Amino acid sequence: MSDSVKRPYHSERRAASAAATRARIRESAARLFVEQGYVATKLRDVARAAGVGERTLYDAFPSKAALFGHTLGVATVGDEEPVRVADRPQVQASRREPDAAAAIAQTVAYAAGLFERAGDLIMVSVEAAGADPDMRAAADAGAAATHQVYLALTRSLAERGSLRPGLDATAAADILYALVSPHMHQLLRRHRGWSAERYRTWLEAAAVRELTGQA
Numbered sequence: 001m002s003d004s005v006k007r008p009y010h011s012e013r014r015a016a017s018a019a020a021t022r023a024r025i026r027e028s029a030a031r032l033f034v035e036q037g038y039v040a041t042k043l044r045d046v047a048r049a050a051g052v053g054e055r056t057l058y059d060a061f062p063s064k065a066a067l068f069g070h071t072l073g074v075a076t077v078g079d080e081e082p083v084r085v086a087d088r089p090q091v092q093a094s095r096r097e098p099d100a101a102a103a104i105a106q107t108v109a110y111a112a113g114l115f116e117r118a119g120d121l122i123m124v125s126v127e128a129a130g131a132d133p134d135m136r137a138a139a140d141a142g143a144a145a146t147h148q149v150y151l152a153l154t155r156s157l158a159e160r161g162s163l164r165p166g167l168d169a170t171a172a173a174d175i176l177y178a179l180v181s182p183h184m185h186q187l188l189r190r191h192r193g194w195s196a197e198r199y200r201t202w203l204e205a206a207a208v209r210e211l212t213g214q215a
Helices: 002-036 044-048 054-059 064-077 089-096 102-128 133-161 169-179 183-189 195-213
Strands: none
Touching: 002 054, 002 064, 002 102, 002 183, 044 064, 044 133, 064 102, 064 133, 064 195, 089 102, 089 133, 102 133, 102 183, 102 195, 133 195, 169 195, 183 195
8 A cells, every 4th residue: 555655756756857857968968069069069078067977868868869859859849748839839829810910920929939949959950960960850850840830821821811912822931931040040149149139029020021011
């Protein structure tokens, strides 16, 4: 009887401890990947920075690619839930929003928050793509998924006749893909030192103007 009572408690405690360890590893990995780049970052350095043994790290993440993928994935969506960006409530809500400018603003706000969390890591994968096939695959998959999110929005705008004359859904998605991108975020937030608010406000206005023609 005592074992059956204690077991759930111990299981919850182990799960909480494992989650805390993953979080420490993620935080250390993210910092090192951004500071040193993907290729130069060694798993033993991540283990040391996280204060865990190498065996503990390898038990959780058997390869550097697995560690990077997990770190980027959690940073991208903001949690460990297995729900992709396209299926997130905020993203789906923007496609149902009847006002075109508001729908675009919601998409921009979500993307801007995503880039604040994950933009630097996304750029790590882009920069490492030429030297590592895993990073190439990750960068290509991420880019394709991003374009599909934007295309779903622009198709909904096109169906309602909200795109500016002469602009089809694919071309509109291409424009969002260029404007609302980690590359643009890197240029303005990191290189030019824009504040997060200035960046988001400019991006929203530019996206609305390009897609709808509204000033």
